[in-house]
Amino acid sequence: MSTPSCDIGLIGLAVMGQNLALNVADHGFRIAVYNRTTATTEKFVADHPDTPGGLQGETTLAGFVQALKRPRKIVILVKAGAATDAVIDGLVPLLEPGDIVIDGGNAQWMDTIRREKTLADQGLRFVGSGVSGGEEGARFGPSLMPGGDPAAYREIEPIWTAIAAKVDPNSGKPLEGAAPGRPVTGGVPCTTYIGPNGAGHYVKMVHNGIEYGDMQMICEAYALMRNLLGMTPPEIAAVFSTWNSGLLDSFLIEITADILQQRDPLTGQPFVDVVLDTAGQKGTGKWTSVNALDMGVPAPTVAEAVFARFLSAVKDERTAAAKILSGPKANFSGDRQHFIDAIHDALYCSKICAYAQGFQLMRHAQTEYGWQLPFGDIAKIWRGGCIIRARFLQKITEAYLRDPNLTNLLLDPYFRGEVDRCQGHWREVVGAAATNGVPAPTFYSALAYYDGYRSERLPASLLQAQRDYFGAHTYERTDQPRGLFFHIDWPVPGRPQIQS
Ligand code: 2AM
Numbered sequence: 001m002s003t004p005s006c007d008i009g010l011i012g013l014a015v016m017g018q019n020l021a022l023n024v025a026d027h028g029f030r031i032a033v034y035n036r037t038t039a040t041t042e043k044f045v046a047d048h049p050d051t052p053g054g055l056q057g058e059t060t061l062a063g064f065v066q067a068l069k070r071p072r073k074i075v076i077l078v079k080a081g082a083a084t085d086a087v088i089d090g091l092v093p094l095l096e097p098g099d100i101v102i103d104g105g106n107a108q109w110m111d112t113i114r115r116e117k118t119l120a121d122q123g124l125r126f127v128g129s130g131v132s133g134g135e136e137g138a139r140f141g142p143s144l145m146p147g148g149d150p151a152a153y154r155e156i157e158p159i160w161t162a163i164a165a166k167v168d169p170n171s172g173k174p175l176e177g178a179a180p181g182r183p184v185t186g187g188v189p190c191t192t193y194i195g196p197n198g199a200g201h202y203v204k205m206v207h208n209g210i211e212y213g214d215m216q217m218i219c220e221a222y223a224l225m226r227n228l229l230g231m232t233p234p235e236i237a238a239v240f241s242t243w244n245s246g247l248l249d250s251f252l253i254e255i256t257a258d259i260l261q262q263r264d265p266l267t268g269q270p271f272v273d274v275v276l277d278t279a280g281q282k283g284t285g286k287w288t289s290v291n292a293l294d295m296g297v298p299a300p301t302v303a304e305a306v307f308a309r310f311l312s313a314v315k316d317e318r319t320a321a322a323k324i325l326s327g328p329k330a331n332f333s334g335d336r337q338h339f340i341d342a343i344h345d346a347l348y349c350s351k352i353c354a355y356a357q358g359f360q361l362m363r364h365a366q367t368e369y370g371w372q373l374p375f376g377d378i379a380k381i382w383r384g385g386c387i388i389r390a391r392f393l394q395k396i397t398e399a400y401l402r403d404p405n406l407t408n409l410l411l412d413p414y415f416r417g418e419v420d421r422c423q424g425h426w427r428e429v430v431g432a433a434a435t436n437g438v439p440a441p442t443f444y445s446a447l448a449y450y451d452g453y454r455s456e457r458l459p460a461s462l463l464q465a466q467r468d469y470f471g472a473h474t475y476e477r478t479d480q481p482r483g484l485f486f487h488i489d490w491p492v493p494g495r496p497q498i499q500s
Contacts (some may be wrong), residue, residue: 003057003352005069006031006056007029007073008031008032008068008075008156009032009062009065009072009073010024010031010033010034010067010077011033011045011075011076011087011091012035012076012105013035013040013077014077015135015138016077016138017035017077017078019135019136020104020131020138020163021033022048022051023138023142023163024159024162024163025048025051025052025054026163027052027163030056031063032057032058032059033045033056033057033058034058034059041057041059042057042204045057049463058283065095070099071099071125072096072100073100073102073155073156074095074100074101075446076104077105077131078105079105080105080108081107082484084115085115086121088101091205097123097124098123098125099124099125100124100126100152101119101125101127102126102129102146102156103128103201104129104131106130106204106208107201108205109128109198109201109202110198111198111201112126112128112147112197113364113369115128116128125149125151125152126149126197127146127149127156128146128197128198128199129147129160129364130146130194130200130204130207130442131143131144131145131150132144132208132382132385132386133386133387134386134387137386140165140184141184142385143164143191143192143207143384143389144163144164144165144191144381145194145198145207146162146192146193147194147200147201147202148196148197148200149196150193155250160191162189164189164191164390165190165385165386166184166186166189166190167185167188167190168188169187170188172380172394172397173383173391174383174389175384190382190383190386190472191381192378193374194371194378195371195374196370198369199232199366199373203334203378205287205291206358206361206362207386207387208284208390209289209358209359209386210302210354211252211285212284212305212306213351213354213462214252214351215305216308216441217350217446218256218347219280220433220439220441221343221346222236222260222445223438224429224433224438225340225343225419227330227436227438228332228339228432228433228436229336230332231307233261233270234260234261234270237257237260239340241257244257246344247392248351248391248392249390249391249392250388250389250390250391250392250449252388252390259271267292278312278315279312279313280313281309285302286306288302288306288358288361289302289306291361291365292361294329295361295364295368297361299357300357301354301445301449302354302357303439305354307441308441327437328435329437330436339428342428345425346428346443347392347427347443348418349371349418349419349422349423349426349446350426350442350443350446352410352419353449355396355409356408356410356449357449359406362375362378363407375400376400376404379396380393383397395414396431398414399415408453410450410453410454423450426443429443429486464476468488468490470490474487475487
C-alpha cells in the first residue's frame with residue numbers, strides 16, 4: 001500500500017464537485033477524487049493534468065480512503081438527500097476515529113443534525129458546510145458556511161480559507177482577477193465557523209431564502225419600469241447599471257443589467273421576452289418559509305417570493321384568467337425620472353426588510369437549536385462569492401458590530417435612517433403598483449411587514465376577541481399582567497346576554 005499523499009478527498013464529480021476540486025488543487029493542496037461512475041473520474045483527471053496541487057483519481061472507495069492523510073478530510077458533493085446518506089453509509093466502514101466527513105451539498109439542516117450525531121456516535125467528525133456561488137463560485141471562490149465540530153473545522157480551515165472568495169478588507173468588495181492556477185491572494189476570506197451540527201446548512205438555507213427575495217424584488221422593479229413606464233429592456237438595463245454603482249451594488253443587479261441587454265440569438269428579440277415566464281425552484285426558499293411557519297417567525301417577504309414563483313408556474317391558468325379577469329390599464333403620467341428613483345428606494349427598503357426577516361429567522365433558530373450564531377460574520381462572508389453578494393452586506397456587518405444582540409435590523413440606526421429617508425418613495429411605488437394593477441408582491445409584503453412591525457397596537461385585539469367568541473380561546477387584557485387569561489360568555493342564538 002502506498003503512503004497516503006492527499007490533503008483532502010472529494011466524492012461526487014458533477015459540476016460543483018469538479019469546480020471545487022479544481023479550486024482546491026489550484027491552491028496547492030493535493031486532492032483525491034472519486035465518483036460513482038468511474039469514467040467521469042478518469043475523464044476529469046485526464047482533462048486537468050497540471051494543477052498546482054494535483055488531482056488523484058481513484059476508482060474504488062477503499063483506494064480513495066487509503067490515498068488520504070489522517071485525519072482524513074472527505075468532502076461529499078452529491079445530490080442532497082438519499083445520495084448523501086448512501087455515500088456516507090459506504091464510507092463509514094472504511095474510516096477511522098477522528099476522520100472528518102464534510103457535506104458540501106445543499107442539505108436540509110435537520111439531516112445535517114442527524115448525520116452529525118450518527119457519525120459522532122461512531123467517533124467520526126461531520127461538518128455540514130454551505131457552499132454558495134454556483135459553478136463560478138465553486139471554481140474561483142465560494143462563500144462557505146461550515147457548521148459542525150469546531151475542532152474539525154479547525155482541521156479544514158486552512159483549505160476552506162484558501163478556496164473561499166476574498167473581499168477587500170476596507171471596501172468589502174469581492175476581489176476579482178482569479179484565473180485557473182492564479183488564485184486571488186490576500187483579502188478577507190468568505191468563510192467562518194458558523195456553529196454546531198446543522199448551523200452551517202441552516203444559514204445557507206436562509207441565504208437562499210433571502211436570495212429568493214432579492215431576485216423577486218428586482219423582477220418587480222423591472223415590471224414597474226416595463227409595464228408602467230413602458231421602458232424597453234435596454235433602457236431598463238441602463239437603469240440597473242446605474243443602480244449597480246450605488247447602494248444596490250450587487251451581483252444580482254449586475255447580472256440583471258447584462259440579461260436585459262442580451263438579445264435572443266435566434267430571433268434578435270430582447271432575450272427576456274423569449275424566456276417563458278415560469279420560474280423553477282429547488283426548494284431552499286420553500287424550506288426557509290416552512291421553517292418560518294414552524295418557528296412562528298414573521299418572514300412574509302421571503303415566503304411571498306416563493307409564492308410568486310408558484311404563481312408564475314401556473315402559466316396555463318394565468319393565460320386563461322388573463323382573458324376573463326379585469327383590472328386597471330397601467331397608465332403613468334408623472335415625472336419618469338422621479339418614479340425610477342422611487343422604484344430604486346422601494347427596492348432598497350424591501351430588501352432591507354427581507355434581510356431583517358432572514359436575520360430574525362437565524363436569531364430564533366439559534367434558540368431553537370442551541371446555537372450562538374455570529375450574525376456580523378455571517379453578513380461578512382456573504383460579501384463575496386455567493387449569489388446575494390452586495391455592498392449592502394457591509395452595512396449589516398457594521399450593524400451587528402454596533403450591537404451583536406440587535407433585535408431586528410430595522411432598529412439599527414443606519415437602517416432605521418435609510419428606511420426613514422426612503423419610505424415616502426416606497427409608499428408611492430406600492431400605491432402606484434396597486435392603482436395600476438402591476439403585481440409587486442414582495443414590495444407590498446415588505447411594506448406591510450414594516451408597518452406591522454412598527455405598530456404598537458394591531459387589530460389582533462379584534463382577532464383574539466373573535467377567537468374568544470367562537471372558540472372560547474380566551475384573551476389577555478391590556479390592563480392586566482401578561483399571562484393572565486380571561487373569557488366572556490358570548491351570546492349564542494336564543495341566549496343573547498353577555499356576562500363578564
Ligand atoms: P454519478 O456521476 O455516478 O451519477 C450529482 O448527481 C453527483 O452525485 C454525481 O457525481 C453522481 O454520481 C453522484 N451521485 C448521485 N447519487 C449517488 C449515489 N447514490 N451514490 C454515489 N454518488 C451518487
